[in-house]
Amino acid sequence: MERIDAEAELTRLRDAIDRVDDVLVKLLNQRAKYAIEIGEIKGHLALPIYAPEREKEVLAHVETTSQGPLAGGAVRRLFERIIDESRRVERESATR
């Protein structure tokens, strides 16, 4: 590949990543909205925010859903961060 072509390809791929990120952020916010609603219900029912069994289910679910190239462990680590943030928004909405 010529240098010029390679640089154009790099720009195209970076644009593609930006578009995926746009969708990812929308989806993460959609997920957070559900978490907020769950937090409100947990607050109403006086249930603990931290539900380890449910977190395990979520992690197992995404790990098996992934078809690569991300390995199961990589997906799990990414979702641990998503769950950390979900726990935080749930707590905020539960105490509101």
Add this chain to the structure above:
Amino acid sequence: MVIVMEKHATDDAIERVVAVLSSRGFDVHRSTGSEQTVLGIVGRVDTIDTREFELYDGVQEVVRVSEPFKLTSRTWRREKTIVKARGVDIGGEQVVVMAGPCTIESETQLFETAKRVARSGARVLRGGAYKPRTSPYAFQGMGVEGLKLLRAAGDEFDMATISEVMEISQIEKMLEYVDILQVGARNMQNFNLLAALGQIRKPILLKRGMAATIQEWLLAAEYIMAGGNYEIILCERGIRTFETYTRNTLDISAIPVVEKLSHLPIIADPSHAVGRRDKVMPLARAIVAAGGDGLLIEVHHEPEKAVCDGPQSLYPDQFARLMDELKIIVPAVGRRI
């Protein structure tokens, strides 16, 4: 705060720690490694007793990332604090030397010594009126009469004054005569005294306890600052080690460490650290070279007749020689004297 779980800690063990933290309102960031899980804790972690979590099953280590001291920390105030005592700036460009006898014994002794140290360049006159003596049978100090002499000598030779406060009831009287109140090593963790000193608005010189860590020392200063008195000078005076040849071991490394951690001025007392006259001068030179903001040195016009700490008191001539040496060293480290 970071909690490092043991290798192959069970899910149950990890969940228990997360559950406790979560129920107390902390955000937990879980990071699962191939063998080991690490939990990052966010929130008011200064309220957590780390020992509690070290005792949970599966926990290998609990690490505090932030310092427990706040007001004394450089994070809270980036610029160095300059403490002002009767026209003398401590913590500024000038290295300040405080000198005088361990104990005020008589008018002649105090004035004779004050005259000699003032002539050599000392800016602050020290002298004990209330003495924390190891033995109850040793001379306990002249009390208020001594303070009056100290003030008179300070005025006569244009020096600020410093003297040790041992208990709360002495504070009010001392404010009349003394420009800097000194808290001795043995009182460094007398928290009632520290809290009372937080309520006044006069500079405090806080000596490091002989078995205190730097963190404990800064937390003691925090007690005073928490009351609203921000005028604190820290003073390293030697710590107990296994070495018996010297009275204590001067922790010279405390100077750059404190300089980094805290905005408060730091000086050192080579006399109490070493306890022997012949070793005071080299230590004094080292303190200044290491970046100390000042020195607290015992000088007596007739050390062999001193009622207290004679062997560690310099002769006035020795003090004059030391000041001449410091005039060479101080500019080399970018300060003036």
